[in-house]
Amino acid sequence: MEATSTPRAKAKRAGSEEPTAGVEQYLTFQLAGEEYGVDILRVQEIKGWEKATRIPHSPHYVLGVINLRGAVVPIIELRRRFALESVDFGPTTVVIVVKVASDRGERTVGMVVDAVCEVYNVPVSDVKPPPEVGGGIDTDFVRGLATMDEKMLILLDIDKLIVDTIFDGAAVAA
Amino acid sequence: MSFDAEMEEIHKIFFEESHEGLDAMESGLLNLDASADRETINTIFRAAHSIKGGAATFGFVEIAHFTHDVETLLDEMRNGVRAMSSQAQQLLLQSVDCIREMIKAAQAGGAVDVQRVAILNESIKDLLASGDVPLTPAPALPVTEVDTVPPAVETAAMPLMNVEGTAASSPVPGWIIRFTPHEDILRTNNEPTRMFAELAKLGPVIADADISAVPALEDLVPESLYFRWTLKLNAVVDQRRVQDVFDWVDASSKLEYEEVSARPAASTGGVGTAAASPAPAPATAPTAAPKAAPAAKAAGDTSSIRVSIDKVDSLINLVGELVITQSMLSQFGERFDPGQLERLREGLSHLSRNTRDLQESVMQIRMLPIGFAFNRFPRLVHDLSRKLGKQVELRLSGEGTELDKTVLEKISDPLVHLVRNALDHGLETPAVRSAAGKDPTGTIELNAYHEGGSIIVEVKDDGAGLNKARILNRARERGLVPADAELTDDQIHNLIFQPGFSTAETISDVSGRGVGMDVVRRNINDLGGHVQITSNEGRGSTIKIRLPLTLAILDGQLVRVGAETYVISLLAIVETIQVKADQVNRLPGGVELFRLRSEYLPIIDLGQQFGIGRDPSTSCDGLLVVVESDGRRFGLMVDDLLAQQQVVIKSLESSYRQVRGLAGATILGDGRVALILDVPGLVQTFEQRALQAEAASAAA
Numbered sequence: 001m002e003a004t005s006t007p008r009a010k011a012k013r014a015g016s017e018e019p020t021a022g023v024e025q026y027l028t029f030q031l032a033g034e035e036y037g038v039d040i041l042r043v044q045e046i047k048g049w050e051k052a053t054r055i056p057h058s059p060h061y062v063l064g065v066i067n068l069r070g071a072v073v074p075i076i077e078l079r080r081r082f083a084l085e086s087v088d089f090g091p092t093t094v095v096i097v098v099k100v101a102s103d104r105g106e107r108t109v110g111m112v113v114d115a116v117c118e119v120y121n122v123p124v125s126d127v128k129p130p131p132e133v134g135g136g137i138d139t140d141f142v143r144g145l146a147t148m149d150e151k152m153l154i155l156l157d158i159d160k161l162i163v164d165t166i167f168d169g170a171a172v173a174a
Numbered sequence: 175m176s177f178d179a180e181m182e183e184i185h186k187i188f189f190e191e192s193h194e195g196l197d198a199m200e201s202g203l204l205n206l207d208a209s210a211d212r213e214t215i216n217t218i219f220r221a222a223h224s225i226k227g228g229a230a231t232f233g234f235v236e237i238a239h240f241t242h243d244v245e246t247l248l249d250e251m252r253n254g255v256r257a258m259s260s261q262a263q264q265l266l267l268q269s270v271d272c273i274r275e276m277i278k279a280a281q282a283g284g285a286v287d288v289q290r291v292a293i294l295n296e297s298i299k300d301l302l303a304s305g306d307v308p309l310t311p312a313p314a315l316p317v318t319e320v321d322t323v324p325p326a327v328e329t330a331a332m333p334l335m336n337v338e339g340t341a342a343s344s345p346v347p348g349w350i351i352r353f354t355p356h357e358d359i360l361r362t363n364n365e366p367t368r369m370f371a372e373l374a375k376l377g378p379v380i381a382d383a384d385i386s387a388v389p390a391l392e393d394l395v396p397e398s399l400y401f402r403w404t405l406k407l408n409a410v411v412d413q414r415r416v417q418d419v420f421d422w423v424d425a426s427s428k429l430e431y432e433e434v435s436a437r438p439a440a441s442t443g444g445v446g447t448a449a450a451s452p453a454p455a456p457a458t459a460p461t462a463a464p465k466a467a468p469a470a471k472a473a474g475d476t477s478s479i480r481v482s483i484d485k486v487d488s489l490i491n492l493v494g495e496l497v498i499t500q501s502m503l504s505q506f507g508e509r510f511d512p513g514q515l516e517r518l519r520e521g522l523s524h525l526s527r528n529t530r531d532l533q534e535s536v537m538q539i540r541m542l543p544i545g546f547a548f549n550r551f552p553r554l555v556h557d558l559s560r561k562l563g564k565q566v567e568l569r570l571s572g573e574g575t576e577l578d579k580t581v582l583e584k585i586s587d588p589l590v591h592l593v594r595n596a597l598d599h600g601l602e603t604p605a606v607r608s609a610a611g612k613d614p615t616g617t618i619e620l621n622a623y624h625e626g627g628s629i630i631v632e633v634k635d636d637g638a639g640l641n642k643a644r645i646l647n648r649a650r651e652r653g654l655v656p657a658d659a660e661l662t663d664d665q666i667h668n669l670i671f672q673p674g675f676s677t678a679e680t681i682s683d684v685s686g687r688g689v690g691m692d693v694v695r696r697n698i699n700d701l702g703g704h705v706q707i708t709s710n711e712g713r714g715s716t717i718k719i720r721l722p723l724t725l726a727i728l729d730g731q732l733v734r735v736g737a738e739t740y741v742i743s744l745l746a747i748v749e750t751i752q753v754k755a756d757q758v759n760r761l762p763g764g765v766e767l768f769r770l771r772s773e774y775l776p777i778i779d780l781g782q783q784f785g786i787g788r789d790p791s792t793s794c795d796g797l798l799v800v801v802e803s804d805g806r807r808f809g810l811m812v813d814d815l816l817a818q819q820q821v822v823i824k825s826l827e828s829s830y831r832q833v834r835g836l837a838g839a840t841i842l843g844d845g846r847v848a849l850i851l852d853v854p855g856l857v858q859t860f861e862q863r864a865l866q867a868e869a870a871s872a873a874a
Contacts, residue, residue: 052847053738053839053846053847053848053849054738055826055830055833055836055849056783056784056785056786056833056835056836056849057784057785057833057834057835058833062830064847065826065829065830065839065847066847067841067845067846067847070841071824071829072824072825072826072829072830072839072841072847073829074829074830104828107829108829166830166831
């Protein structure tokens, strides 16, 4: 594929380099064998898993809230959100804390994922729209697909995912 | 950019001060009733004057104009040329409202009701003209200096000419202003360039500076101004608007206005650059289109608090102490010797005391005297009693009682409702009162004081009181009460808090629609407080509102349910009891009741409500926390009582979303998050579930 052509291959793994125009940086993480990417500008921090305080009357994928330096931050388990098989949390399990924009201002949310992987510079032109598969609701949260190192990256629309997942109270019932 | 931000900041202060000024005017005007003391009028006048001045300075021309006439009227009263009439008082009160609207509009960038402003302005002008006193515009300028041209002369002499549709005749219609500032004008914080910029908003300005008076460099005083200007404004505007620009120039500066009209008759000599000088006009505003006024921008809804300097000082002191304690403790970190254990303990106890004091002081900053909420009532009562034809005396006490700003904001509306109710329903007309042997003037008392950890606000009237028979009848008609039920006085009185309940025979625009009291009670419950009413037929009623001091901190009881910890507000807890199995009865439908002395309490099992897996066997010897909500009692079944402590309330809604039965979250000493129960919400969900269960069992 085009993505492996030389100039881009050089730039792809440059986490420390300034992204140039037309290139977006993504933090990727592992979830049930697939690699997902989130816009790195949304990521506030990555922290180890700690037990959350469960919130009654919440969807099963909302694990609860944690204390993040004095702020109460909800935690969602992405495996459960995507209806993937739930596994026990292991040593690589981490919480990616993201900031998302919602109608009611900026919200901070933690997502439990299997492991973090890399930071990629993804040229915007390389992002392909997700294939239309009828009925697959979850593809609503996919901004696009990209290929890096011969791997497929699923780039998430994190705003939509988080806002639809937990702030749209009526849409999701337990 | 930063100038705009600065300007916005200054505007904000102006708005804030104007609102304060308006409040002062309002309370002054209301006080004029009782004793028309000169100082009161002076206070009102001064407030109007500073609003006008501020408005003119910051370019709120409409406000300045409007306030100007108000000020003129007040000035006549101040000087004793005009007596204070009730008509004038009413008009001035309306003007205060109008100015307030205009300021609000300027603040939010909204539109002003131009018509209303015009009508009011007209009535003020009529009033001004009706007096046997000559018009004295611009009273703000003391006309003393000989070389000053009093602006009044020209206003009277020169009617505004319509110069629209001028042909290509040579002089451009507009104004020529000869401005000879006093040397010291800069020391009075007047900045001519600002005025020119202001003038440029009216139309294109050509400025010529005469620098012939500038002395040699060695004689030059940098703070003095040696320039003279001839300004040509190429726009047809009212002379007043031109004058307003120079409103703040003191009398020792010389100002001459000359109108240039397209009609040859009016264009007298001196048109053009009179004091022509080869020097360019260095400091004047260019004739370019004026910058968009930053005033139009909405000030944003960031609310601010004015904090007394004492509170800030005490905070600084505390922080100082904290720093000392910290440095003392950090010494232990470097080299610790077990012999110093005692000193370490001492340091830690200092630290905990400092922290507690600091917390208290910070909370104090949010505390405002309830007087802020009470202040609007004199006006309200004044207007309303007039409208209803009742004589009322309003007594305020405990205005200094402080409570949290958020609580204060939310309590205002319910209070207004209660006072209106007291006036409309409670107090009788003077005739009725006299007939009943009471003073024809009724009394409404607003009182605030501390009691325990809460604030009590009382609204008391000496009117007719609640008519028990009528309330009971109405309740029976509406099916709220079974026909044969015997109710205590308290229960009857509490019926008025039922939604849609009203005994008023006629619906007035004041009250009587029956949407009031239940809203009042709900608002107060939302704040974590409750309302009580006591009434004595023929003697009046008292409504007592109990509110928590603050919404940010709560005295909580930590309880354990399964493996989870929850916080219950201590204010809601009545008592806690050990439950024995034989005291629990089960109703059909599954609701459990507990017999507490002579009362049956429904039991809300928190474990079940929150879906916490709990050992069912413990339900028989668990602990029952008896809570009160809306005057009714419920038992919350928990597994254990933990510590009692103050917790800082963190909104769950702002980080996650609102959850039924939860009021928020807090962070415990060990860093874990614990959830705070919302007792009224919990009761509601419980009742809904019970109803559903009943419906389900009935259907089966």
